[in-house]
Amino acid sequence: MNCSHEAVELMHKYLDHDLTKEEEGRLRVHLEDCEACQKHFHELERTIKLVQNTEQITAPADFKKSVMQKLPAEKKNVKYLRWFKAHPVLTSAVIFVIFMFSGMFSSWNQSGELVVSKQENLEIQGDTVIVPEGVTVEGDLLVKNGDLRIDGTVDGDVRLVNGDLIKDDTIEGSGLMASAGEVNGDLQQVDQVFEWLWFHMKDLIKSIFSLGHIQLTGT
Amino acid sequence: MDLITREKIKQVKRGDQSAFEDIVSFYQNKIYQHCYRMLGNRHEAEDIGQETFIRAYVNIHSFDDKRKFSTWLYRIATNLTIDRIRKRKPDYYLDAEIRGTDGLDMYSQLATDHRLPEEEVQGMELQDYINQQISGLPPKYRSVIILRYLEEFSLQEISDILDIPLGTVKTRIHRGREALRKKLRHV
Numbered sequence: 377m378n379c380s381h382e383a384v385e386l387m388h389k390y391l392d393h394d395l396t397k398e399e400e401g402r403l404r405v406h407l408e409d410c411e412a413c414q415k416h417f418h419e420l421e422r423t424i425k426l427v428q429n430t431e432q433i434t435a436p437a438d439f440k441k442s443v444m445q446k447l448p449a450e451k452k453n454v455k456y457l458r459w460f461k462a463h464p465v466l467t468s469a470v471i472f473v474i475f476m477f478s479g480m481f482s483s484w485n486q487s488g489e490l491v492v493s494k495q496e497n498l499e500i501q502g503d504t505v506i507v508p509e510g511v512t513v514e515g516d517l518l519v520k521n522g523d524l525r526i527d528g529t530v531d532g533d534v535r536l537v538n539g540d541l542i543k544d545d546t547i548e549g550s551g552l553m554a555s556a557g558e559v560n561g562d563l564q565q566v567d568q569v570f571e572w573l574w575f576h577m578k579d580l581i582k583s584i585f586s587l588g589h590i591q592l593t594g595t
Numbered sequence: 596m597d598l599i600t601r602e603k604i605k606q607v608k609r610g611d612q613s614a615f616e617d618i619v620s621f622y623q624n625k626i627y628q629h630c631y632r633m634l635g636n637r638h639e640a641e642d643i644g645q646e647t648f649i650r651a652y653v654n655i656h657s658f659d660d661k662r663k664f665s666t667w668l669y670r671i672a673t674n675l676t677i678d679r680i681r682k683r684k685p686d687y688y689l690d691a692e693i694r695g696t697d698g699l700d701m702y703s704q705l706a707t708d709h710r711l712p713e714e715e716v717q718g719m720e721l722q723d724y725i726n727q728q729i730s731g732l733p734p735k736y737r738s739v740i741i742l743r744y745l746e747e748f749s750l751q752e753i754s755d756i757l758d759i760p761l762g763t764v765k766t767r768i769h770r771g772r773e774a775l776r777k778k779l780r781h782v
């Protein structure tokens with residue numbers, strides 16, 4: 377076997393765990409006879425050990441801080457979402473302020489006219505919305521800036537904004553049931569501007585949090 | 596790649612910087628050390644090590660989740676160190692120690708080229724001498740030796756990191772070992 381080429385080549389293959397059984401046998405036989413190659417082989421193994429034994433080096437103490445300071449600014453929506461999750465109460469306050477300055481009050485002031493979410497089969501007399509007897513409203517009903525009289529049935533939630541529920545037979549008067557009709561859901565009555573705001577903020581906060589949820593756990 | 600890193604990278608891809616901070620914590624010593632071995636001095640290692648993480652953050656969307664994150668990160672680091680070595684001015688070594696934090700006097704390194712290794716090793720700590728010999732290898736041998744014996748990557752992983760064929764990795768590691776053997780056999 378040629379020492380400087382073949383034997384040394386096999387040594388490196390050995391160090392890379394690349395030797396076939398046959399090559400390993402040939403290298404072993406050669407090493408038994410050749411002192412020069414034995415020496416070469418030991419030097420290689422020792423070189424690897426010396427390199428592996430050099431001490432570990434650790435990054436300077438402020439390394440991470442410097443990296444984080446140099447990163448480009450984070451996308452705003454992520455920053456806000458994380459902040460919202462960490463500060464739910466402040467979030468409500470922030471949203472309130474945003475609404476105050478983004479024309480929510482003006483929309484409140486302008487929309488003084490009667491608004492009804494479902495027109496079908498409902499009677500409207502002046503500012504009063506009537507669910508006639510025998511009529512069933514499927515789903516939620518919203519009445520804004522007007523009163524509501526329920527003679528029929530509402531199969532859902534009722535939201536009354538800035539209006540009253542008219543009770544025909546106040547003589548028997550016992551709350552909701554006093555009305556001839558029936559509400560198969562919650563009745564929410566919102567009379568004041570702040571309650572109305574709060575009512576919308578809850579919706580908005582819910583939608584922000586569910587949006588955040590989708591973004592943070594989705595694919 | 597472990598699950599925690601995988602999850603952190605998902606968060607970083609969505610733009611969450613605080614998740615990236617955890618990645619920096621986990622890899623900073625490895626990457627800094629790699630840069631230090633490649634570049635041979637702390638000042639440049641810090642500079643290039645930080646640049647590695649910044650590049651990783653900016654380009655996180657080009658990282659394929661099916662691959663190993665450490666391989667991808669080391670690839671960025673290795674490419675940046677090799678770029679830096681190429682851009683060095685010829686008198687770089689003389690400047691380095693004037694800024695120096697290394698304890699290795701580069702003037703004497705130049706001077707010692709004419710001395711025998713035995714004399715040279717007596718003049719400094721063995722550790723420093725070995726570090727210096729690793730740093731003195733040509734970059735293409737240096738990178739494979741460091742990745743194999745200091746970072747303990749497999750030859751296939753080194754092939755992925757350096758984006759060169761496995762056969763080329765083997766050739767370079769053979770030559771790197773031979774070059775180091777000649778430098779270290781007297782110590």
Ligand SMILES: [Zn+2]
Nearest residue numbers: 379383410413
């Ligand atoms: Zn021989």
